[in-house]
Amino acid sequence: MDFPKFDCTEDPLTWLNHCEQLFSGKCTDDAFKVWLAAYHMVGVAQEWYMQLDREGMPSGPRFKECCNLRFGPPIRSNPLGEIARMRKSDTLTEYVEKFMSLLAHNDPSRTKQQVQLFTSGLTDLLRVDVEMQKPLDLQVAMSMAHAYEQRATIMATSSKENSSMAIGQP
Structure with a gap:
């Protein structure tokens, strides 16, 4: 397994998550995790970490x-509020990607809240279709939204x- 490099050009959340997966898979001792990630x-x-390590x-x-x-x-002053204010504008795929990005940074842990936040931003017809099915988790709600x-x-x-x-046009 290759350990990912971090050059600060992307959001660190995914890199940190990848690091945690590798640490877990390799049973890395807690004492070495920060050193290995910083390496x-x-x-x-790297320059930023050198200053932090001082x-x-x-x-x-x-x-x-x-x-x-x-x-x-x-930093957002009201991260859950930002998710709650989101509305589907262009494509469902773009809405889902932005929703998941905000959710990853905010971590509302209750499944029912995640589903409610997601569906509240859908267009009215799409929201009603998904809510009528009473999805049990966020993945099911997203799949239903795509299907509808x-x-x-x-x-x-x-x-x-x-x-x-009906008009007679081919």
Whole structure:
């Protein structure tokens, strides 16, 4: 398994998660986790860590916190509120990606809350379709939203074809 490098060009959350997966898979002792992660930082990220390490090697939780503060998205004053205010605008895929990104940074741990936050940002018709099925978790809710959106697209296309045929156009 290759240990990922971190060069601060992307959100550190995914890199930190990848590190944790490797630590778990290799049964890495807690005392070595920060050192090993820092060893795989390059460029600006390595320079940042050198400064942080001058104060003494941080604990694992402190390292993650500092890394997210320095290289992650700006701190939000109301992170759950930001998720709650999200609305599907362009595509469902873009909405799902942004929702999951915000969720990963905010960690509302209750499954029911995640489903409610997700569905509240969907268009009214899509929201009603998904909520009527009472999905038990976020993955099911997202899958349902994709299926209902696909059904709506098919129905809209079919309706256009039928109205064209009624008018006598090919």
